[in-house]
Each structure stands twice: as structure tokens, then as C-alpha cells.
Amino acid sequence: WSTVETVVCRFAEISTPNQDTVVGLQSTPETFFSLPETGCMAGAPRIRAMDESMNAASMSVQSSYPSLFQSSAEIPPFFVTYRWWEDEATTVLWAFDVEDIKRVIQYGLYRDENLPRSSLQSRNASAVDSFLLTLVQPKERAYIANLSFIQKVEEIIRRCKTNTPSLVAWSWFPPQVKRDLDPAAIADAIDAESHLHFTRIPFEELVRYSLGYPTIAVEWFLRQHTALYIHLLNYFNTFPEEIVRYAKVEQHLRNRSPFAHRALLHCLLALQSGGNYEIPSATPGFEFIADPIQGLFKDLPPSLTSILKVLSVLRVRFERQYVHARTMNWIKPFDTDFSLYEDLTGSTSAADFARTLTNADERSFSALTPQQVMAEDPAVTRLLSKWESLSIEVWECCTALPDMIPYIQDCLQALLVIRNYHSFSAIINGLQKYSITDSVFSSNGAAEAMALNPIVPPDLLLLIVPYQNYAAYRQQFQSSPGIPCLIPHIREYQQQGQPALLQMFQRMRNAMR
Incomplete structure (x- = not known):
């Protein structure tokens, strides 16, 4: 086979269009390539839609185009004997x-x-x-x-039911006047448009889609990327010299939206043979979100009420990670870890939960040294990142399941009793985030006020007030040392030098014996 035939064969294996789904009116273009039905070509209908789209380049007028995407092919196979x-x-x-x-x-x-x-x-x-x-x-x-x-x-x-955003048409078009744009900038614009359309798919619809249920929002998303292909095809027919520029755009899109990348690559393959194009792997486009969701239903005990609570927490994370983000990672699997929720619901009491967190924190802090803090060692960064993650996970749980807040408040008191200021301050920080999220606006006509939800007791809130480098907390730690909240002590070291840090470590180690 020629190089072009090999490229077409490999692409057909991973992008089998749906012959019954078209954009526009029905038409039957002539076959562009005629390849032998051997090897991967056995069953020529698998690439017929691609042949048709390739032939579009040679047609002066075309009223319909085959869909480039098949929704069932964009998620990993999901088979269960009993739903x-x-x-x-x-x-x-x-x-x-x-x-x-x-x-x-x-x-x-x-x-x-x-x-x-x-x-x-x-x-x-x-x-x-x-x-x-x-x-x-x-x-x-x-x-x-x-x-x-x-x-x-x-x-x-x-x-x-969740309010589904209105379905909108693809609205990025190749610039026809200022065509000398940088390929990276064009790739950014295409990826941003693809991301915008992804944000129109509610999380609940993605869960349904991952389990094999039909979803209008996903189908619409895929159709808009076929629309991108048609826009590009028309553009290249008008400005064939731009193919070279968009070959560079294709390179920038390789690690961006797999759907936008596939639409552009499909178009380039249709118009230019022998190009140095990277054929996408057989990875389904929605695997990054569907595979982790499928895993929940495969791995967790069969309790729908429990899984739906987990999904409610993950929905908050999904919106923060993908919807309220300027860019998104189309490759990294969606994080479905729910260890905080699991520890909360699996604990027998607030004291039991506090002890679970403290056992883990003691292991982390017992291995920490003053030299690591002074050198800004990765171990310190990991502890601070863990602190921030705990804070955000608390906010996720409160936002998704507000009825858990009273229990989290009890856990906060239990952490203070055993002097785990690390997790204590992280949880208060998470509750603070939620108190702002759940705030209420009021107006007296002349001015507006934003009243926060007072879910953190004032005496506990005082311990994380940053006034004078958390003076209230540092006084508390001095009189009742335990597992420290690192941020004030790091700042104290920066202001006062090594003796302050060594003193903190000495008190911590005495308390943990």
C-alpha cells in the first residue's frame, strides 16, 4: 500500500463515522480511494464515510457530510450483566x-x-x-x-432535574481577512471553542453517557465538531495556501481537544496526502471522564443512594475543574477520589474521624525536619498541598451535601481537642469557603451587603485569623502544642530566623510522643 493508504487505514480504525448521521441534506459522493479489502480494510464500509469526506475537496457544491464521530465509540466499552x-x-x-x-x-x-x-x-x-x-x-x-x-x-x-444549558452552534471560524495568525494562537482559539461546548454538557449527562444511556448534549457536542470539519473544509477550498499553516495548527492541537484535533486532521488528510501527521491513538475521546465514572459502578458496593452521594460531591469538583477553568486537560483522568467523604461517612463518631486524620498527619510530620522547611523541600510542598486539598474537599462536601455540615463541625471540635492544628485549620478554611459560597445578599435600597453563612463558631474562627501572623493560633500552639499548621511557622521562620523554627519542632515532637 502507499503511505496515504496506510494513513487512511490507520485512521479508519480509530474514527469510524456513523453512516446514518449526516449534517445537511443527503448526498452520495463518489469514492475517493479504492483500496483492497484485505488486512484492516476488510469491511470497506468502515472507511466509506471517510472516503466521502475526502472526496468533498473535489466537489464544487456539497449539501451533506457524514458525521465524523459516533458517540458509542467515544467511551470505553461498559458491559455489566445486571444494571x-x-x-x-x-x-x-x-x-x-x-x-x-x-x-x-x-x-x-x-x-x-x-x-x-x-x-x-x-x-x-x-x-x-x-x-x-x-x-x-x-x-x-x-x-x-x-x-x-x-x-x-x-x-x-x-x-x-439539572437545568441544561441551551445548545449553541459552533461559532469559531477560520479568519479570512487576518490570515497571518500564529498557529499556536489558532490552536488555542479552536481548543477554547471546543472547551466551551464541553462546558455545556451537564455532569449528570456525562454520567448517563458513561453508562451507555443516550444523551442529547453529548450528541450535539460531537455534531459541532463535525461542523468544525465542514468550516475548515470550506476554508481550505477557498484558501488552499492556508493548509500549510493549519498543518502546524494540527501539531499544537495534538495534546488539546481530541475532538477538535480529529476534525482538523480529518480535513488535512482529505486535502493533502503525504503530510507528516500524527494519527491519534485508539483512545476514545471521552475516556478521561467516562472511565473513572464507570469504575465507580464497577468497584463500589451496589448501593445507588451511596453512589449518587459520591457523584454529588464529584459534580462540584467537575464544575470547578472543567467548567470554571480557562483551559482544561483533555487527557488526565478525572479525579474520582472521595477519601474525605469516605472517612466522614465511615467513621463511628467525630472523635473517630479526628483520630483517622491525625494518625495520617502524625506519620507525615514525624518524618519532617527543620532542614526540609528551611530548604523548601518537596516534602514541605506536599504537606501544604495536602492541606489545601483537604480544605477544597471540605468545601466540595459542604456544597454537595449541606446536611453533612453539623457532623463536620463536630469533627472540627474533636481535632482541636487532640491538638491537630494541621487538619483543624484546613477544615476551617474549607468551611470558610462554603460560608462565602452560601452567603446571602441583602439590600436596604441604598447599599447592598453580603452576609456569610456563620457555620464556623467565632471562638474557633479566631484561631485562623491571619492578624499579626496568626497571633491567636501561635499563642494557642505555645500553650497547647500539637501537630502544627505550617504556614504561620514558616512565616515566623522567615521573619525571626532558625531559632523560632527549631522551637516549633521541639514542641511538636514533645506533643507527639
């Missing part, structure tokens, strides 16, 4: 735990979309009224009182 969560969803919907019912409707892990509707319509009017009252603000009660029984059921379902 136990579907039966449990039915059980939960017929039970009486309002929060569990809300999460079941929110994630919709069942085949029959009418399942919540039929379940709620079978309840008596009093049960439906009570459920709906938990979902509305006091000022809305007069409104819902006038709804019929059927309307109340629909209102419950509407309020439990």
Missing part, C-alpha cells in the same frame, strides 16, 4: 427519602424517562404536596397551591 441501579432507582422512587428521590431524578439512571412521573402520580396528594414544599422558597408557596395534582408532579420533576 442493578435501575431496579434500585425504582425502589427509591417508591420510598420516602426526599433527598434520595431528588438525586435519583437528577441523574436519571433508568431507561424509562416516565419512571419518576408514574411513581409520583401514584402517590397521594399529601405526599406530593410535602415533597414539592421541600423544593420551593416560602414566597413560591402561593403559586404552587394553585397547581393541579398533575402540574405539581411535573413541577417536582422539573425542579429535581
